[in-house]
Amino acid sequence: MAQLQTFEPFDCEGDPHSVGSRWIKWKRGADAEPLDNEGKEVDVYQVAIQKLDEYFAPKQSFVYERHLFRLLKQEEGEKFDKFLIKLRNQSSKCQFPDDNNLIDQITEKCRSxxxxxxxxxxxxxxxxxxxxxxxxxxxxxxxxLHEYQRPAQNLGVNKIDIKVNKFDKLNAECTRCGSKRHKADNTNCPAKEKGIFKNNVEHEHRNARRKIFLKCQQNLNLIRRNSKLALKLTTYFI
Structure with missing residues (x-):
């Protein structure tokens, strides 16, 4: 006679609500164990299993288990594989004869x-x-598809940046004197030699611009007077 493998005895004192499903699981493991019944007219093991089925099966409410099965649904963001595992685990307690109930539940409660x-x-x-x-x-x-949409979203952001940059260029002004006719690197900027920048304190900036403007006006007036004088002298000598 071959030596039998031992396994844990069934706990019939545990949770009464799960005793039926635990019994089915334990019985499945017991069925896998080889028993020596050769030469015996009555299979003692099968008789014992039948009696235990009659005792434990009524304690498992298949109606309630099927109710729990019908409540299962795929949650938002839940992968299909995880949803299927939930359905399989619960369907094993309902003793469905085939996969039709599983298919119906997927069809009705999947999110896709x-x-x-x-x-x-x-x-x-x-x-x-x-x-x-x-x-x-x-x-x-x-x-x-989600990966395809990501570059498009980034492109949209770049377009906004480009528009802003164009707007800035159109409204750019010299950071030295504040003029919109040239930039700070322009060699003709009247504030270049003064070392003045627009990001100085605001009142200093205004004063500097005013002084520069007045100086430019004086120079311009002087040039105009000199030009008139030169024109008169030229006319006189001619």
Whole structure:
């Protein structure tokens, strides 16, 4: 006789609400253990299992488990694989005969309209495997589309910056004297030799500009007077 592997005894004193599902799980492990029943007319193990089924099964409310199953839905931002795991775990407590209830719940409670459309298009040929393929494909395409949109968003920001820069250029003024007719690096700026910059204290800036303006006016008037005098002298000698 082969040596039997030992496993933990079933805990029938635990949570009464989960005793049914725990019993089914424990029984599944017990079924995997080899038993030596050769030469016996009655399978003692099967008789014991049958009696225990009759005892524990009524304590598990399949109606309630199916109610919990119907409440499951895919949450916002939840991956399809995680949603499917939730459904599978709960469906194992409902003893559904096939995957039809699983398929119906996915169709009704998934967040993707495109996935729901794909399932309806498959019709009676739909299977869990096909739904998994479609769901993973849609999620991958969604990620790729998101990546495509990112450069477009960055381009929009750059366009705004360009417009602002153009506006600044049109309204640029000399940082030395404040004139809009030239920039600070212009060699003809009257404030260049003064070492004055626009970012000085505001009142100093205004005073400097006024002094420069007055100086320029004086120089201009002097030039005009000299020009008139030169013109008179030229006319006189001619």
């Amino acid at each position: 309209v495109e996935l729901r459309k794909k399932i309806l298009m498959l019709g009676d040929t739909v299977t869990i495997e096909k739904i998994i393929v479609e769901a993973n494909t849609l999620e991958m395409v969604e990620r790729q």
